[in-house]
Amino acid sequence: MEGILLIYLLTNFFIGSCIASHACVIYDRYSNDDMILSRSYCKNCNNMLNLLDEIPIISYLFLKGKCRYCKNNISAELFLTELIGGFTFIKIDFSSYNELTTAIMISVLLIIAIFDYKDKEFPTILLLTPFCIILFTKINIIQNYSIVDLVELVPITILLITLVSKQKIGSGDLFIYLLIALYFNPSFANSTFLIASILLIAHYIFKKQNITFPFIPYIFIATVFQLLLE
């Protein structure tokens, strides 16, 4: 039984790292037409990568973080993203319809987090899929929100709208809050934002730099943290 569990976890970890790896590819090729199917290549020497160079996590370790052809360093951020991706999906039951929609939700959230990390903004079109999923799967739950749910949801939403109008945070952060609150539940979204804020403040103090930090990567980490604890 334990052996089966281990295979299950390792398979999910591998699937997760593949999803994360592809999320990075989607970011890289956003402006290109052939986003999904074209082969990857080294950005330094332009050599096409073969399948063995593209196995998430394993290829990076095997190649010691360098391109096979030109020995240029491969981004450690890619490796880290694949690692986080592995843990992100480790508990997802891909055979369950409910959890499959959760997998899609967090995949899109991951892509948005990568955009936010790199560009401090993300294409609004990325919100379309999550909001369609909410519309088709959660509308009954949202219509039957209890007073407790509304007390969790409304004040934080008003607070975030106020912060957006004062340009303290971007409107993207507000949309991500609503997305998490409506898909999971308002209480989940509030604790996610609390954990994300603590991580952000800790990073700010640690770095001591007066720069603007993208918030969505922290929200993503906090979401994963909560899903793993559930």
Ligand SMILES: [Zn+2]
């Ligand atoms: Zn190269």
